[in-house]
Amino acid sequence: MIIAIDGPAASGKGTLGKQLAAHYGLRHLDTGLLYRAVAKALLDAGLLPSDEAAAVAAAKALDPSRFAPAALKASAVGEAASVVSAIAAVRAELVAFQRDFAARPPGAVIDGRDIGTVICPDADVKIFVTATPEVRAHRRALEFAASGQGMDEAAVLADIRARDARDMGRAAAPLKQAADAHLLDTTNMDISTAIRAAIDIVEAGRVGRGRD
Ligand code: DC
Numbered sequence: 001m002i003i004a005i006d007g008p009a010a011s012g013k014g015t016l017g018k019q020l021a022a023h024y025g026l027r028h029l030d031t032g033l034l035y036r037a038v039a040k041a042l043l044d045a046g047l048l049p050s051d052e053a054a055a056v057a058a059a060k061a062l063d064p065s066r067f068a069p070a071a072l073k074a075s076a077v078g079e080a081a082s083v084v085s086a087i088a089a090v091r092a093e094l095v096a097f098q099r100d101f102a103a104r105p106p107g108a109v110i111d112g113r114d115i116g117t118v119i120c121p122d123a124d125v126k127i128f129v130t131a132t133p134e135v136r137a138h139r140r141a142l143e144f145a146a147s148g149q150g151m152d153e154a155a156v157l158a159d160i161r162a163r164d165a166r167d168m169g170r171a172a173a174p175l176k177q178a179a180d181a182h183l184l185d186t187t188n189m190d191i192s193t194a195i196r197a198a199i200d201i202v203e204a205g206r207v208g209r210g211r212d
Contacts, residue, residue, distance in 0.1 A: 001026065001107040002122075003202060004115035007129035008175060009078065009163045010136035012186050012194060016129060017111040019195045020202065024109070029101050031112035031119070032081065034094050036072040037062055039080035049080035052087050059084075059093035075144070075151065075159060082163045085113075088172035095119065113167055116178035125205035126181035127198060133160050135187050 003020055007013040014030050021028035039049050041058040049055065071077075084090050091114075098119045102108050110119065116126035131139075137157035144151040167175040177183060182201045186194040 001124045001206075002102050002120050003107075003109040004120045004123035004126045004178075004181075005109065005111035005129060006113055006116050006126070006175065006177070006181065007111075008136065008167065009082075009160050010140040011129045011131055012139070012191065013111040013129045015191060016127075016184075016194060016198050017109045020198055021109040023195075023199060024202070026106060027101070027104070027108040029098065029108060029110045030069075031094075031098055031110060031115065032078075033067055033069060033072055034059075034062065034064065034097070035081040035085040035090075036077050037064070037067055038090060038094075039084045040072055040077050042084065043077065043080055049083035050087075052089065055084045055087050056089045056093060059090045062094070062097075064097060073147070074149070075156075079159060079163070082166050086166060086170040086172060091172050113175040114173035116181045117176060118173045121178070125202050126178050127184050127201055128177040128181040129184045129186060129194075129198075131185060131187040133157060133164065136160055 001024065003026070005013045005017050017028050017030060038055055038058045042049050042051060042054055047054045098110065102110055102120050112119070116123055134157060137153055137160050140160065141151055141153040141156045144156070184194065184197055184201065189197065
């Protein structure tokens with residue numbers, strides 16, 4: 001089974017993806033980490049995330065088995081990832097890895113921005129997770145505080161709005177809900193309610209296609 005989860009920054013898709021994968025015994029891929037790793041390679045080399053040739057070279061050289069997710073979670077890396085991910089040639093370099101990951105048995109939960117639309121258009125279940133920018137900023141600010149990165153919530157909200165605009169407005173695989181994706185708005189849900197709702201969506205999808 002392949003479950004595709006898409007949604008904007010800080011919508012909770014990573015947490016949902018991890019929990020759904022554990023629930024169904026599937027592998028999990030947070031594809032944001034791929035773009036974050038490309039962005040971090042550029043930042044570490046003192047290059048701009050908009051440097052197309054360097055970004056494509058970094059994407060080609062990527063070794064996802066050596067990721068250190070903690071170092072990739074910084075807000076500056078997320079911002080830079082949003083810039084590199086708008087480069088079509090960078091996205092093209094990362095397609096095969098994502099599709100291969102999805103295809104390996106027993107299947108996977110993959111989360112990102114274009115999973116249901118581009119990477120796995122034939123996914124068994126597609127979920128588009130969202131929440132208002134204010135709620136997402138509040139959750140993200142709490143996460144930053146918990147990890148010791150003090151961040152003003154108004155600044156986090158401004159970053160989230162900028163990121164939404166860039167991720168939805170780009171020409172290459174923009175963030176959008178696939179026509180056959182189920183919308184999960186978690187604005188008024190805590191995490192356990194959201195997980196329950198996501199499982200209900202998957203179960204309804206499985207019944208619809210004969211529970212294979
Ligand atoms: O989900 P995230 O915050 O870790 O993603 C970081 C950036 O990477 C995001 O702003 C846009 C980009 N991204 C993408 O374009 N496509 C994906 N499948 C995943 C992330």
